[in-house]
Amino acid sequence: MVDRSGTERPQHGSTPRVAILILNWNGMRDTLETLESVHRLHYGNFEVVLVDNGSTDDSCNAIASAFPTVRLIASPANLGVAGGRNLGIEAILQESDIDYVLFLDNDVTLESSLLDKLVAAAEGDVALGIVGPIVCYHSDPQRIWSAGSRFIFREVISRLRLTNHLVTQELTEGLEYVDALPGCCMLVTRRVFETIGCFNPLYFMACDDSEFCYRAAKAGFRRGVVTQALLWHKVSTSTGGGYTPGRAYFTSRSTIVFLKAHGRLWHWASALTCAALSLPLAYLRERRRGNQHAVTMKFKGYLDGLLGRPIDPEVEQYFQRGQSGPADGAHIRRNA
Known part of the structure:
Protein backbone atom coordinates (compact mmCIF):
# COMPACT_ATOMS: atom_id res chain seq x y z
CA MET A 1 0.00 0.00 0.00
CA VAL A 2 1.34 3.45 -0.92
CA ASP A 3 0.48 6.53 1.14
CA ARG A 4 -0.02 10.02 -0.26
CA SER A 5 3.68 10.82 -0.05
CA GLY A 6 4.53 7.82 -2.23
CA THR A 7 6.02 5.82 0.64
CA GLU A 8 5.40 2.08 0.47
CA ARG A 9 3.56 0.83 3.55
CA PRO A 10 4.53 -2.58 4.92
CA GLN A 11 2.20 -5.38 3.91
CA HIS A 12 1.24 -8.16 6.30
CA GLY A 13 -0.23 -11.18 4.57
CA SER A 14 -2.01 -12.46 7.67
CA THR A 15 -3.13 -9.02 8.89
CA PRO A 16 -6.87 -8.36 8.45
CA ARG A 17 -7.64 -5.72 5.84
CA VAL A 18 -9.53 -2.64 7.05
CA ALA A 19 -11.46 -0.04 5.10
CA ILE A 20 -11.56 3.31 6.91
CA LEU A 21 -14.77 5.16 6.05
CA ILE A 22 -15.03 8.92 6.66
CA LEU A 23 -17.95 11.25 5.89
CA ASN A 24 -17.56 14.89 4.93
CA TRP A 25 -20.05 17.70 4.48
CA ASN A 26 -18.54 21.16 4.10
CA GLY A 27 -15.89 20.35 6.67
CA MET A 28 -12.80 20.55 4.48
CA ARG A 29 -10.33 21.78 7.11
CA ASP A 30 -11.39 19.25 9.75
CA THR A 31 -11.43 16.45 7.19
CA LEU A 32 -7.92 17.20 5.96
CA GLU A 33 -6.66 17.17 9.56
CA THR A 34 -8.37 13.83 10.18
CA LEU A 35 -6.83 12.35 7.04
CA GLU A 36 -3.40 13.53 8.18
CA SER A 37 -3.98 11.66 11.46
CA VAL A 38 -5.18 8.54 9.63
CA HIS A 39 -2.04 8.46 7.51
CA ARG A 40 0.09 8.39 10.63
CA LEU A 41 -1.42 5.07 11.73
CA HIS A 42 1.06 2.27 12.27
CA TYR A 43 -1.32 -0.40 10.97
CA GLY A 44 -0.16 -1.53 7.56
CA ASN A 45 -3.15 -3.03 5.79
CA PHE A 46 -5.89 -0.46 5.25
CA GLU A 47 -7.47 1.72 2.62
CA VAL A 48 -9.34 5.01 3.08
CA VAL A 49 -12.77 5.64 1.57
CA LEU A 50 -14.26 9.10 1.90
CA VAL A 51 -17.90 9.87 1.14
CA ASP A 52 -18.63 13.52 0.41
CA ASN A 53 -22.27 14.34 1.14
CA GLY A 54 -22.91 17.08 -1.39
CA SER A 55 -20.39 19.63 -0.10
CA THR A 56 -20.35 23.14 -1.55
CA ASP A 57 -16.97 24.22 -0.14
CA ASP A 58 -14.76 22.56 -2.79
CA SER A 59 -13.95 19.74 -0.36
CA CYS A 60 -13.65 17.10 -3.07
CA ASN A 61 -10.96 18.93 -5.02
CA ALA A 62 -8.99 19.79 -1.89
CA ILE A 63 -9.10 16.22 -0.56
CA ALA A 64 -8.24 14.67 -3.94
CA SER A 65 -5.29 17.02 -4.30
CA ALA A 66 -3.89 16.48 -0.79
CA PHE A 67 -4.62 12.74 -0.58
CA PRO A 68 -4.69 11.23 -4.08
CA THR A 69 -4.77 7.63 -2.78
CA VAL A 70 -8.04 8.20 -0.88
CA ARG A 71 -11.00 6.59 -2.62
CA LEU A 72 -13.47 9.46 -3.00
CA ILE A 73 -17.19 8.86 -3.43
CA ALA A 74 -19.18 12.03 -4.12
CA SER A 75 -22.91 12.19 -3.47
CA PRO A 76 -24.77 15.02 -5.24
CA ALA A 77 -26.91 15.61 -2.13
CA ASN A 78 -26.57 15.30 1.64
CA LEU A 79 -27.84 11.81 2.45
CA GLY A 80 -27.38 12.23 6.19
CA VAL A 81 -25.14 10.14 8.40
CA ALA A 82 -26.84 6.80 7.79
CA GLY A 83 -27.32 7.36 4.07
CA GLY A 84 -23.77 8.58 3.55
CA ARG A 85 -22.30 5.67 5.47
CA ASN A 86 -24.44 3.20 3.56
CA LEU A 87 -23.17 4.61 0.27
CA GLY A 88 -19.63 3.92 1.39
CA ILE A 89 -20.41 0.50 2.88
CA GLU A 90 -21.99 -0.70 -0.33
CA ALA A 91 -18.84 0.20 -2.27
CA ILE A 92 -16.51 -1.26 0.36
CA LEU A 93 -18.26 -4.63 0.66
CA GLN A 94 -17.85 -5.22 -3.06
CA GLU A 95 -14.21 -5.91 -2.18
CA SER A 96 -14.06 -9.48 -0.89
CA ASP A 97 -10.78 -8.96 0.98
CA ILE A 98 -12.16 -6.35 3.41
CA ASP A 99 -12.45 -7.84 6.91
CA TYR A 100 -13.38 -4.74 8.91
CA VAL A 101 -14.80 -1.25 8.38
CA LEU A 102 -13.57 1.53 10.68
CA PHE A 103 -16.06 4.41 10.84
CA LEU A 104 -14.60 7.80 11.66
CA ASP A 105 -16.14 11.24 11.95
CA ASN A 106 -14.27 13.87 9.99
CA ASP A 107 -13.23 15.82 13.10
CA VAL A 108 -11.10 13.33 15.04
CA THR A 109 -7.43 12.76 15.85
CA LEU A 110 -6.19 9.19 16.30
CA GLU A 111 -3.27 7.85 18.29
CA SER A 112 -0.94 6.09 15.86
CA SER A 113 -1.49 2.64 17.39
CA LEU A 114 -5.29 2.92 17.54
CA LEU A 115 -6.12 0.59 14.67
CA ASP A 116 -3.63 -2.06 15.82
CA LYS A 117 -5.33 -2.15 19.23
CA LEU A 118 -8.88 -2.27 17.88
CA VAL A 119 -8.15 -5.04 15.38
CA ALA A 120 -6.27 -7.06 18.00
CA ALA A 121 -9.26 -6.88 20.34
CA ALA A 122 -11.70 -7.86 17.60
CA GLU A 123 -9.51 -10.75 16.48
CA GLY A 124 -9.23 -11.97 20.07
CA ASP A 125 -12.98 -12.37 20.64
CA VAL A 126 -14.98 -14.11 17.91
CA ALA A 127 -18.26 -12.82 19.39
CA LEU A 128 -17.10 -9.19 19.29
CA GLY A 129 -18.75 -7.50 16.31
CA ILE A 130 -18.20 -3.82 17.10
CA VAL A 131 -15.31 -2.29 19.03
CA GLY A 132 -14.17 1.24 19.73
CA PRO A 133 -11.71 3.32 21.80
CA ILE A 134 -11.93 5.69 24.73
CA VAL A 135 -12.94 9.02 23.14
CA CYS A 136 -11.61 12.21 24.72
CA TYR A 137 -12.42 15.85 24.01
CA HIS A 138 -10.13 17.37 21.41
CA SER A 139 -10.22 20.63 23.35
CA ASP A 140 -9.45 18.90 26.67
CA PRO A 141 -7.28 15.90 25.75
CA GLN A 142 -7.28 14.22 29.16
CA ARG A 143 -11.04 14.44 29.71
CA ILE A 144 -13.21 11.57 28.49
CA TRP A 145 -16.21 12.29 26.28
CA SER A 146 -17.24 8.66 25.84
CA ALA A 147 -16.31 5.16 26.91
CA GLY A 148 -19.18 3.62 24.99
CA SER A 149 -22.81 4.11 26.00
CA ARG A 150 -25.66 2.30 27.71
CA PHE A 151 -29.30 2.13 26.69
CA ILE A 152 -31.62 4.02 29.04
CA PHE A 153 -34.83 4.52 26.98
CA ARG A 154 -35.66 7.94 28.39
CA GLU A 155 -35.81 11.29 26.60
CA VAL A 156 -32.80 9.90 24.74
CA ILE A 157 -32.19 6.26 23.88
CA SER A 158 -28.64 5.93 25.17
CA ARG A 159 -26.29 7.78 27.49
CA LEU A 160 -22.51 8.05 27.22
CA ARG A 161 -20.36 6.36 29.87
CA LEU A 162 -17.65 8.16 31.90
CA THR A 163 -18.39 11.55 30.33
CA ASN A 164 -16.14 14.27 31.79
CA HIS A 165 -14.07 11.73 33.71
CA LEU A 166 -10.50 13.01 33.90
CA VAL A 167 -7.71 10.63 32.90
CA THR A 168 -4.97 11.19 35.44
CA GLN A 169 -2.88 8.09 34.82
CA GLU A 170 -2.12 5.59 32.07
CA LEU A 171 -5.20 3.62 31.14
CA THR A 172 -5.27 -0.06 32.05
CA GLU A 173 -5.18 -2.48 29.15
CA GLY A 174 -8.44 -4.32 28.74
CA LEU A 175 -11.84 -4.64 27.09
CA GLU A 176 -15.12 -3.46 28.58
CA TYR A 177 -18.39 -4.66 27.09
CA VAL A 178 -20.95 -1.90 26.48
CA ASP A 179 -24.41 -1.51 24.96
CA ALA A 180 -23.35 0.76 22.11
CA LEU A 181 -20.50 2.80 20.68
CA PRO A 182 -20.54 6.33 19.23
CA GLY A 183 -20.23 6.46 15.47
CA CYS A 184 -17.30 8.89 15.63
CA CYS A 185 -15.08 5.79 15.85
CA MET A 186 -16.16 2.18 15.71
CA LEU A 187 -14.59 -0.84 14.07
CA VAL A 188 -17.18 -3.24 12.65
CA THR A 189 -16.47 -6.75 11.42
CA ARG A 190 -17.76 -7.71 7.99
CA ARG A 191 -19.93 -10.42 9.55
CA VAL A 192 -22.11 -7.76 11.19
CA PHE A 193 -23.09 -6.23 7.84
CA GLU A 194 -23.68 -9.66 6.34
CA THR A 195 -26.00 -10.48 9.25
CA ILE A 196 -27.97 -7.27 9.98
CA GLY A 197 -27.33 -5.08 6.94
CA CYS A 198 -26.33 -1.42 6.99
CA PHE A 199 -27.49 1.65 8.90
CA ASN A 200 -31.16 2.59 8.94
CA PRO A 201 -31.65 5.57 6.56
CA LEU A 202 -34.65 6.78 8.58
CA TYR A 203 -32.08 8.32 10.93
CA PHE A 204 -30.73 11.34 9.06
CA MET A 205 -28.53 11.94 12.08
CA ALA A 206 -28.60 11.13 15.82
CA CYS A 207 -29.23 7.62 17.14
CA ASP A 208 -28.17 5.92 13.90
CA ASP A 209 -25.11 4.45 15.61
CA SER A 210 -27.04 3.32 18.72
CA GLU A 211 -29.73 1.71 16.59
CA PHE A 212 -27.10 -0.13 14.55
CA CYS A 213 -25.48 -1.43 17.76
CA TYR A 214 -28.90 -2.44 19.11
CA ARG A 215 -29.62 -4.59 16.06
CA ALA A 216 -26.13 -6.08 16.26
CA ALA A 217 -26.76 -7.00 19.90
CA LYS A 218 -30.04 -8.70 19.00
CA ALA A 219 -28.13 -10.72 16.41
CA GLY A 220 -25.69 -11.92 19.08
CA PHE A 221 -22.71 -9.64 18.46
CA ARG A 222 -20.87 -8.16 21.45
CA ARG A 223 -19.83 -4.50 21.57
CA GLY A 224 -16.75 -3.40 23.45
CA VAL A 225 -14.42 -0.53 24.35
CA VAL A 226 -10.66 -1.10 24.21
CA THR A 227 -9.59 0.82 27.30
CA GLN A 228 -6.01 1.48 26.20
CA ALA A 229 -7.02 2.84 22.75
CA LEU A 230 -7.51 6.61 22.48
CA LEU A 231 -9.08 9.05 20.06
CA TRP A 232 -9.77 12.79 20.36
CA HIS A 233 -13.03 14.22 19.04
CA LYS A 234 -14.12 17.80 18.28
CA VAL A 235 -17.47 17.06 19.87
CA SER A 236 -20.63 18.33 18.21
CA THR A 237 -19.09 20.20 15.28
CA SER A 238 -21.89 18.51 13.34
CA THR A 239 -24.53 20.67 14.98
CA GLY A 240 -22.65 23.67 16.27
CA GLY A 241 -22.25 22.27 19.77
CA GLY A 242 -24.46 22.76 22.77
CA TYR A 243 -28.23 22.80 22.79
CA THR A 244 -29.08 23.95 19.27
Whole structure:
Protein backbone atom coordinates (compact mmCIF):
# COMPACT_ATOMS: atom_id res chain seq x y z
CA MET A 1 0.00 0.00 0.00
CA VAL A 2 1.34 3.45 -0.92
CA ASP A 3 0.48 6.53 1.14
CA ARG A 4 -0.02 10.02 -0.26
CA SER A 5 3.68 10.82 -0.05
CA GLY A 6 4.53 7.82 -2.23
CA THR A 7 6.02 5.82 0.64
CA GLU A 8 5.40 2.08 0.47
CA ARG A 9 3.56 0.83 3.55
CA PRO A 10 4.53 -2.58 4.92
CA GLN A 11 2.20 -5.38 3.91
CA HIS A 12 1.24 -8.16 6.30
CA GLY A 13 -0.23 -11.18 4.57
CA SER A 14 -2.01 -12.46 7.67
CA THR A 15 -3.13 -9.02 8.89
CA PRO A 16 -6.87 -8.36 8.45
CA ARG A 17 -7.64 -5.72 5.84
CA VAL A 18 -9.53 -2.64 7.05
CA ALA A 19 -11.46 -0.04 5.10
CA ILE A 20 -11.56 3.31 6.91
CA LEU A 21 -14.77 5.16 6.05
CA ILE A 22 -15.03 8.92 6.66
CA LEU A 23 -17.95 11.25 5.89
CA ASN A 24 -17.56 14.89 4.93
CA TRP A 25 -20.05 17.70 4.48
CA ASN A 26 -18.54 21.16 4.10
CA GLY A 27 -15.89 20.35 6.67
CA MET A 28 -12.80 20.55 4.48
CA ARG A 29 -10.33 21.78 7.11
CA ASP A 30 -11.39 19.25 9.75
CA THR A 31 -11.43 16.45 7.19
CA LEU A 32 -7.92 17.20 5.96
CA GLU A 33 -6.66 17.17 9.56
CA THR A 34 -8.37 13.83 10.18
CA LEU A 35 -6.83 12.35 7.04
CA GLU A 36 -3.40 13.53 8.18
CA SER A 37 -3.98 11.66 11.46
CA VAL A 38 -5.18 8.54 9.63
CA HIS A 39 -2.04 8.46 7.51
CA ARG A 40 0.09 8.39 10.63
CA LEU A 41 -1.42 5.07 11.73
CA HIS A 42 1.06 2.27 12.27
CA TYR A 43 -1.32 -0.40 10.97
CA GLY A 44 -0.16 -1.53 7.56
CA ASN A 45 -3.15 -3.03 5.79
CA PHE A 46 -5.89 -0.46 5.25
CA GLU A 47 -7.47 1.72 2.62
CA VAL A 48 -9.34 5.01 3.08
CA VAL A 49 -12.77 5.64 1.57
CA LEU A 50 -14.26 9.10 1.90
CA VAL A 51 -17.90 9.87 1.14
CA ASP A 52 -18.63 13.52 0.41
CA ASN A 53 -22.27 14.34 1.14
CA GLY A 54 -22.91 17.08 -1.39
CA SER A 55 -20.39 19.63 -0.10
CA THR A 56 -20.35 23.14 -1.55
CA ASP A 57 -16.97 24.22 -0.14
CA ASP A 58 -14.76 22.56 -2.79
CA SER A 59 -13.95 19.74 -0.36
CA CYS A 60 -13.65 17.10 -3.07
CA ASN A 61 -10.96 18.93 -5.02
CA ALA A 62 -8.99 19.79 -1.89
CA ILE A 63 -9.10 16.22 -0.56
CA ALA A 64 -8.24 14.67 -3.94
CA SER A 65 -5.29 17.02 -4.30
CA ALA A 66 -3.89 16.48 -0.79
CA PHE A 67 -4.62 12.74 -0.58
CA PRO A 68 -4.69 11.23 -4.08
CA THR A 69 -4.77 7.63 -2.78
CA VAL A 70 -8.04 8.20 -0.88
CA ARG A 71 -11.00 6.59 -2.62
CA LEU A 72 -13.47 9.46 -3.00
CA ILE A 73 -17.19 8.86 -3.43
CA ALA A 74 -19.18 12.03 -4.12
CA SER A 75 -22.91 12.19 -3.47
CA PRO A 76 -24.77 15.02 -5.24
CA ALA A 77 -26.91 15.61 -2.13
CA ASN A 78 -26.57 15.30 1.64
CA LEU A 79 -27.84 11.81 2.45
CA GLY A 80 -27.38 12.23 6.19
CA VAL A 81 -25.14 10.14 8.40
CA ALA A 82 -26.84 6.80 7.79
CA GLY A 83 -27.32 7.36 4.07
CA GLY A 84 -23.77 8.58 3.55
CA ARG A 85 -22.30 5.67 5.47
CA ASN A 86 -24.44 3.20 3.56
CA LEU A 87 -23.17 4.61 0.27
CA GLY A 88 -19.63 3.92 1.39
CA ILE A 89 -20.41 0.50 2.88
CA GLU A 90 -21.99 -0.70 -0.33
CA ALA A 91 -18.84 0.20 -2.27
CA ILE A 92 -16.51 -1.26 0.36
CA LEU A 93 -18.26 -4.63 0.66
CA GLN A 94 -17.85 -5.22 -3.06
CA GLU A 95 -14.21 -5.91 -2.18
CA SER A 96 -14.06 -9.48 -0.89
CA ASP A 97 -10.78 -8.96 0.98
CA ILE A 98 -12.16 -6.35 3.41
CA ASP A 99 -12.45 -7.84 6.91
CA TYR A 100 -13.38 -4.74 8.91
CA VAL A 101 -14.80 -1.25 8.38
CA LEU A 102 -13.57 1.53 10.68
CA PHE A 103 -16.06 4.41 10.84
CA LEU A 104 -14.60 7.80 11.66
CA ASP A 105 -16.14 11.24 11.95
CA ASN A 106 -14.27 13.87 9.99
CA ASP A 107 -13.23 15.82 13.10
CA VAL A 108 -11.10 13.33 15.04
CA THR A 109 -7.43 12.76 15.85
CA LEU A 110 -6.19 9.19 16.30
CA GLU A 111 -3.27 7.85 18.29
CA SER A 112 -0.94 6.09 15.86
CA SER A 113 -1.49 2.64 17.39
CA LEU A 114 -5.29 2.92 17.54
CA LEU A 115 -6.12 0.59 14.67
CA ASP A 116 -3.63 -2.06 15.82
CA LYS A 117 -5.33 -2.15 19.23
CA LEU A 118 -8.88 -2.27 17.88
CA VAL A 119 -8.15 -5.04 15.38
CA ALA A 120 -6.27 -7.06 18.00
CA ALA A 121 -9.26 -6.88 20.34
CA ALA A 122 -11.70 -7.86 17.60
CA GLU A 123 -9.51 -10.75 16.48
CA GLY A 124 -9.23 -11.97 20.07
CA ASP A 125 -12.98 -12.37 20.64
CA VAL A 126 -14.98 -14.11 17.91
CA ALA A 127 -18.26 -12.82 19.39
CA LEU A 128 -17.10 -9.19 19.29
CA GLY A 129 -18.75 -7.50 16.31
CA ILE A 130 -18.20 -3.82 17.10
CA VAL A 131 -15.31 -2.29 19.03
CA GLY A 132 -14.17 1.24 19.73
CA PRO A 133 -11.71 3.32 21.80
CA ILE A 134 -11.93 5.69 24.73
CA VAL A 135 -12.94 9.02 23.14
CA CYS A 136 -11.61 12.21 24.72
CA TYR A 137 -12.42 15.85 24.01
CA HIS A 138 -10.13 17.37 21.41
CA SER A 139 -10.22 20.63 23.35
CA ASP A 140 -9.45 18.90 26.67
CA PRO A 141 -7.28 15.90 25.75
CA GLN A 142 -7.28 14.22 29.16
CA ARG A 143 -11.04 14.44 29.71
CA ILE A 144 -13.21 11.57 28.49
CA TRP A 145 -16.21 12.29 26.28
CA SER A 146 -17.24 8.66 25.84
CA ALA A 147 -16.31 5.16 26.91
CA GLY A 148 -19.18 3.62 24.99
CA SER A 149 -22.81 4.11 26.00
CA ARG A 150 -25.66 2.30 27.71
CA PHE A 151 -29.30 2.13 26.69
CA ILE A 152 -31.62 4.02 29.04
CA PHE A 153 -34.83 4.52 26.98
CA ARG A 154 -35.66 7.94 28.39
CA GLU A 155 -35.81 11.29 26.60
CA VAL A 156 -32.80 9.90 24.74
CA ILE A 157 -32.19 6.26 23.88
CA SER A 158 -28.64 5.93 25.17
CA ARG A 159 -26.29 7.78 27.49
CA LEU A 160 -22.51 8.05 27.22
CA ARG A 161 -20.36 6.36 29.87
CA LEU A 162 -17.65 8.16 31.90
CA THR A 163 -18.39 11.55 30.33
CA ASN A 164 -16.14 14.27 31.79
CA HIS A 165 -14.07 11.73 33.71
CA LEU A 166 -10.50 13.01 33.90
CA VAL A 167 -7.71 10.63 32.90
CA THR A 168 -4.97 11.19 35.44
CA GLN A 169 -2.88 8.09 34.82
CA GLU A 170 -2.12 5.59 32.07
CA LEU A 171 -5.20 3.62 31.14
CA THR A 172 -5.27 -0.06 32.05
CA GLU A 173 -5.18 -2.48 29.15
CA GLY A 174 -8.44 -4.32 28.74
CA LEU A 175 -11.84 -4.64 27.09
CA GLU A 176 -15.12 -3.46 28.58
CA TYR A 177 -18.39 -4.66 27.09
CA VAL A 178 -20.95 -1.90 26.48
CA ASP A 179 -24.41 -1.51 24.96
CA ALA A 180 -23.35 0.76 22.11
CA LEU A 181 -20.50 2.80 20.68
CA PRO A 182 -20.54 6.33 19.23
CA GLY A 183 -20.23 6.46 15.47
CA CYS A 184 -17.30 8.89 15.63
CA CYS A 185 -15.08 5.79 15.85
CA MET A 186 -16.16 2.18 15.71
CA LEU A 187 -14.59 -0.84 14.07
CA VAL A 188 -17.18 -3.24 12.65
CA THR A 189 -16.47 -6.75 11.42
CA ARG A 190 -17.76 -7.71 7.99
CA ARG A 191 -19.93 -10.42 9.55
CA VAL A 192 -22.11 -7.76 11.19
CA PHE A 193 -23.09 -6.23 7.84
CA GLU A 194 -23.68 -9.66 6.34
CA THR A 195 -26.00 -10.48 9.25
CA ILE A 196 -27.97 -7.27 9.98
CA GLY A 197 -27.33 -5.08 6.94
CA CYS A 198 -26.33 -1.42 6.99
CA PHE A 199 -27.49 1.65 8.90
CA ASN A 200 -31.16 2.59 8.94
CA PRO A 201 -31.65 5.57 6.56
CA LEU A 202 -34.65 6.78 8.58
CA TYR A 203 -32.08 8.32 10.93
CA PHE A 204 -30.73 11.34 9.06
CA MET A 205 -28.53 11.94 12.08
CA ALA A 206 -28.60 11.13 15.82
CA CYS A 207 -29.23 7.62 17.14
CA ASP A 208 -28.17 5.92 13.90
CA ASP A 209 -25.11 4.45 15.61
CA SER A 210 -27.04 3.32 18.72
CA GLU A 211 -29.73 1.71 16.59
CA PHE A 212 -27.10 -0.13 14.55
CA CYS A 213 -25.48 -1.43 17.76
CA TYR A 214 -28.90 -2.44 19.11
CA ARG A 215 -29.62 -4.59 16.06
CA ALA A 216 -26.13 -6.08 16.26
CA ALA A 217 -26.76 -7.00 19.90
CA LYS A 218 -30.04 -8.70 19.00
CA ALA A 219 -28.13 -10.72 16.41
CA GLY A 220 -25.69 -11.92 19.08
CA PHE A 221 -22.71 -9.64 18.46
CA ARG A 222 -20.87 -8.16 21.45
CA ARG A 223 -19.83 -4.50 21.57
CA GLY A 224 -16.75 -3.40 23.45
CA VAL A 225 -14.42 -0.53 24.35
CA VAL A 226 -10.66 -1.10 24.21
CA THR A 227 -9.59 0.82 27.30
CA GLN A 228 -6.01 1.48 26.20
CA ALA A 229 -7.02 2.84 22.75
CA LEU A 230 -7.51 6.61 22.48
CA LEU A 231 -9.08 9.05 20.06
CA TRP A 232 -9.77 12.79 20.36
CA HIS A 233 -13.03 14.22 19.04
CA LYS A 234 -14.12 17.80 18.28
CA VAL A 235 -17.47 17.06 19.87
CA SER A 236 -20.63 18.33 18.21
CA THR A 237 -19.09 20.20 15.28
CA SER A 238 -21.89 18.51 13.34
CA THR A 239 -24.53 20.67 14.98
CA GLY A 240 -22.65 23.67 16.27
CA GLY A 241 -22.25 22.27 19.77
CA GLY A 242 -24.46 22.76 22.77
CA TYR A 243 -28.23 22.80 22.79
CA THR A 244 -29.08 23.95 19.27
CA PRO A 245 -32.38 23.65 17.33
CA GLY A 246 -30.99 21.24 14.73
CA ARG A 247 -29.40 18.96 17.28
CA ALA A 248 -32.47 19.02 19.54
CA TYR A 249 -34.81 18.29 16.63
CA PHE A 250 -32.90 15.28 15.32
CA THR A 251 -32.28 13.82 18.76
CA SER A 252 -35.98 13.83 19.65
CA ARG A 253 -37.16 12.69 16.22
CA SER A 254 -34.67 9.82 16.17
CA THR A 255 -35.67 8.79 19.70
CA ILE A 256 -39.27 8.29 18.56
CA VAL A 257 -38.20 6.48 15.38
CA PHE A 258 -36.15 4.12 17.54
CA LEU A 259 -39.01 3.50 19.98
CA LYS A 260 -41.36 2.68 17.11
CA ALA A 261 -38.98 0.01 15.89
CA HIS A 262 -37.66 -1.43 19.13
CA GLY A 263 -39.48 0.00 22.15
CA ARG A 264 -41.59 -2.00 24.60
CA LEU A 265 -44.52 -0.51 26.51
CA TRP A 266 -42.34 0.38 29.52
CA HIS A 267 -39.77 2.00 27.23
CA TRP A 268 -42.46 4.24 25.77
CA ALA A 269 -43.75 5.12 29.24
CA SER A 270 -40.26 6.05 30.45
CA ALA A 271 -39.32 8.09 27.37
CA LEU A 272 -42.57 10.05 27.08
CA THR A 273 -42.73 10.76 30.81
CA CYS A 274 -39.18 12.13 30.79
CA ALA A 275 -39.94 14.22 27.69
CA ALA A 276 -43.11 15.67 29.22
CA LEU A 277 -41.29 16.63 32.40
CA SER A 278 -38.12 17.97 30.79
CA LEU A 279 -39.55 20.10 27.96
CA PRO A 280 -41.20 22.80 30.15
CA LEU A 281 -38.10 23.07 32.33
CA ALA A 282 -35.87 23.24 29.26
CA TYR A 283 -38.05 25.99 27.76
CA LEU A 284 -37.75 28.14 30.90
CA ARG A 285 -33.99 27.56 31.04
CA GLU A 286 -33.37 28.33 27.38
CA ARG A 287 -35.72 31.32 27.30
CA ARG A 288 -33.38 33.13 29.68
CA ARG A 289 -30.61 32.49 27.15
CA GLY A 290 -32.70 33.51 24.15
CA ASN A 291 -32.51 29.92 22.87
CA GLN A 292 -36.12 28.77 23.39
CA HIS A 293 -36.39 27.91 19.68
CA ALA A 294 -34.21 24.87 20.39
CA VAL A 295 -36.89 23.53 22.74
CA THR A 296 -39.61 24.27 20.20
CA MET A 297 -37.69 22.29 17.59
CA LYS A 298 -37.19 19.43 20.04
CA PHE A 299 -40.96 19.29 20.55
CA LYS A 300 -41.47 19.33 16.76
CA GLY A 301 -39.00 16.48 16.46
CA TYR A 302 -41.08 14.39 18.86
CA LEU A 303 -44.25 15.21 16.93
CA ASP A 304 -42.73 14.47 13.52
CA GLY A 305 -41.46 11.14 14.81
CA LEU A 306 -44.80 10.20 16.38
CA LEU A 307 -46.84 11.19 13.32
CA GLY A 308 -44.40 9.69 10.84
CA ARG A 309 -43.88 13.01 9.10
CA PRO A 310 -40.78 13.77 7.01
CA ILE A 311 -37.96 15.91 8.37
CA ASP A 312 -39.10 19.42 9.22
CA PRO A 313 -38.54 21.69 6.16
CA GLU A 314 -36.66 24.25 8.26
CA VAL A 315 -34.00 21.67 9.12
CA GLU A 316 -34.05 19.83 5.78
CA GLN A 317 -33.55 23.03 3.81
CA TYR A 318 -30.39 23.86 5.69
CA PHE A 319 -28.77 20.45 5.40
CA GLN A 320 -29.66 19.98 1.75
CA ARG A 321 -28.46 23.38 0.54
CA GLY A 322 -25.45 23.64 2.81
CA GLN A 323 -26.19 27.26 3.63
CA SER A 324 -26.60 28.92 6.98
CA GLY A 325 -30.23 29.10 7.90
CA PRO A 326 -32.64 29.32 10.78
CA ALA A 327 -32.16 25.74 11.96
CA ASP A 328 -29.21 26.58 14.19
CA GLY A 329 -28.60 30.25 13.67
CA ALA A 330 -24.81 30.29 13.87
CA HIS A 331 -22.25 28.67 11.59
CA ILE A 332 -22.57 24.88 11.74
CA ARG A 333 -20.56 22.07 10.23
CA ARG A 334 -21.95 18.59 9.93
CA ASN A 335 -19.93 15.34 10.06
CA ALA A 336 -21.74 13.91 7.10
